[in-house]
Amino acid sequence: MSRQILVIGCGFAGMWAALSAARQVELQQGQDVSVTVLAPQPALRVRPRFYEEHPADCSAPLDALFSATGVNFLRGNATRVDAAAREVHYLKDSGESCVVSYDKLVLASGSQLNRNNISGADAFAFDIDQAESAEKFNAHLRSLAAVPASAARNTVVVCGGGLTGIELAMELPARLAKIFTDGATPRVMVIERAAQIGGHFGQELRDVIAQASNELNVEWRLNSSIETIQQNGVTLTDGTFIESHSVVLTAGVSASPLTLQIEAPRDNRGRLHVDANLQVIGQPDIFATGDVAYAACDNEGHHAFMTCQHAIPLGKYAGNNAAAALLNAEPLAYQQPFYVTCVDLGPWGAVYTETWAQEVKMVKEEAKKLKTAITNELIYPPVADKEKAFTLADPLAPFV
Ligand SMILES: Cc1cc2nc3c(=O)[nH]c(=O)nc-3n(C[C@H](O)[C@H](O)[C@H](O)COP(=O)(O)OP(=O)(O)OC[C@H]3O[C@@H](n4cnc5c(N)ncnc54)[C@H](O)[C@@H]3O)c2cc1C
Incomplete structure (x- = not known):
């Protein structure tokens, strides 16, 4: 048998x-x-x-x-x-x-x-967790071209400043600038519960991410948590309301x-x-x-x-x-x-670290080449040849 x-x-x-x-x-x-x-x-x-x-x-x-x-x-x-x-x-x-x-x-x-613990997330938040939801978010971003400029249209709120949130946030200013043919300036904001950019990452890595965020105009709202997500924005637990048609969950x-x-x-x-x-x-x-x-x-x-x-x-x-x-x-x-981290930082480049303490070994273009080789080749399936x-x-x- x-x-x-x-x-x-x-x-x-x-x-x-x-x-x-x-x-x-x-x-x-x-x-x-x-x-x-x-x-x-x-x-x-x-x-x-x-x-x-x-x-x-x-x-x-x-x-x-x-x-x-x-x-x-x-x-x-x-x-x-x-x-x-x-x-x-x-x-x-x-x-x-x-x-x-x-x-x-x-x-x-x-x-x-896991969307369950944030009120309004199911109805109003986007995500990039699965192929279908990532494509839905992408289609939504493209549809903003036809929406008149406003604070809510121009702002994308990224909820969660871990690796996924960072990589997305760093991409967005350039991507939105191509979509907003009316010349409006995109605003990209990361909502992060931790007190510092990069949360628990090693100091050197945190510094690089902060520098890239600064140069790409990605704003961080630290020590902040989401209270509720609505159709036209997000309310933080301290009562602040941020207008946005594009709230995307990247944590949990x-x-x-x-x-x-x-x-x-x-x-x-x-x-x-x-x-x-x-x-x-x-x-x-x-x-x-x-x-x-x-x-x-x-x-x-x-x-x-x-x-x-x-x-x-x-x-x-x-x-x-x-x-x-x-x-x-x-x-x-x-x-x-052996543990490495390689984080895409949009048009700024990327950062590559080695060891669990995340010692920075490469930044900018050099790290970006490595990142592209990893995500476009190395992690893909092998060729269809048994041996x-x-x-x-x-x-x-x-x-x-
Ligand atoms: C936006 C994003 C960025 C990321 N960036 C990085 C990064 O830079 N570096 C990195 O190392 N990792 C990254 N990750 C994490 C990485 O993608 C995951 O850790 C990895 O995909 C896990 O592999 P897996 O095989 O366990 O699960 P998955 O890749 O999620 O595969 C799960 C499989 O199970 C199938 N499946 C699920 N449920 C069922 C079911 N009920 N019945 C049958 N089949 C089922 C799915 O269809 C799929 O085939 C990222 C993830 C996301 C979402």
Whole structure:
């Protein structure tokens, strides 16, 4: 009887988990083991590029890669994980409800923006979290060309000054200036709860972001939280009202709600605690990876962030270890001690740091070239060639 490794999701973690599992199955000559990906579409959506001008173009097809590497694809949305029965219930596009069983499950269903705790957010806030919502925001920005200039038309309020908020805010002045053909000056404002630009980032990185913000006229409203979002603006908790037709949420990401169906300890973002092999604590047949995994990167207390920098290696280890567990091979303990940050700062350039203390190594044009190479090439899927894909899917292969 054949056995199955099921991967839910084909983002950065899921795609690499499937390839890595298929590689390990081949290495162990597990002829009776199949690898199947369940996801809404056979495509890698490149979320780190959703702050750019054409988010709809930031997607890479995976059909040819999966067929070259023997990975099966099942189109659907998982609705329920039944760990006791080792089954996943899912909905097809047609609305038909189906069930697929597994021997080992790799949960790689990513994360999503959490809008629930801000009043008015559902009705009036934009976001750039998923391909559809990023394109909706982009279409809205383009539609401002036909709206007469006013404080509300000219102002974009970015709610949350983390990496996503910073990258978007730095892009916007130049982008809006192209849209406002009436010559109006765009106003871009970041609302941030922390007392300083760049919040908890290292001092050197914070200084660079502050300098770029200053030169690009991106305003920061620090020590500030959103009370409510309305159609024509946003009210802060101190009572200040900022007029804007374009309020965009960039803070408050949580792990996929599928994590709630798995009995295991979770962190404050809903990520499942995993052991060194990325197996979910207390669930011998379930591995978690990417944005749904709370995984230690080293022995010094660092944990993976919800980034593709971590999701890609996490995916490779999780897929490898799910297959190893099924085929009685030795697992590989996940380790990722080297940490970098590369932040796009719009027309100013970019900034690149190394180490957990975020020491700045490159700025401006030099860092921008690196950033473009990362987001336009490095994180894209490998070519549809089994040998090349399996070489890269090896968790121990160098990442760059
Ligand atoms: C605007 C933005 C900018 C970012 N910038 C950076 C950056 O500069 N650097 C960086 O490292 N990271 C960045 N990130 C974070 C990065 O994109 C995520 O950490 C990364 O995508 C996580 O990979 P993942 O595979 O875990 O999840 P995802 O890439 O989100 O993939 C999840 C997959 O699961 C599928 N899925 C979800 N639910 C279900 C379901 N119920 N059933 C079946 N399939 C399902 C989805 O369709 C998708 O295929 C950014 C994110 C955003 C939104």
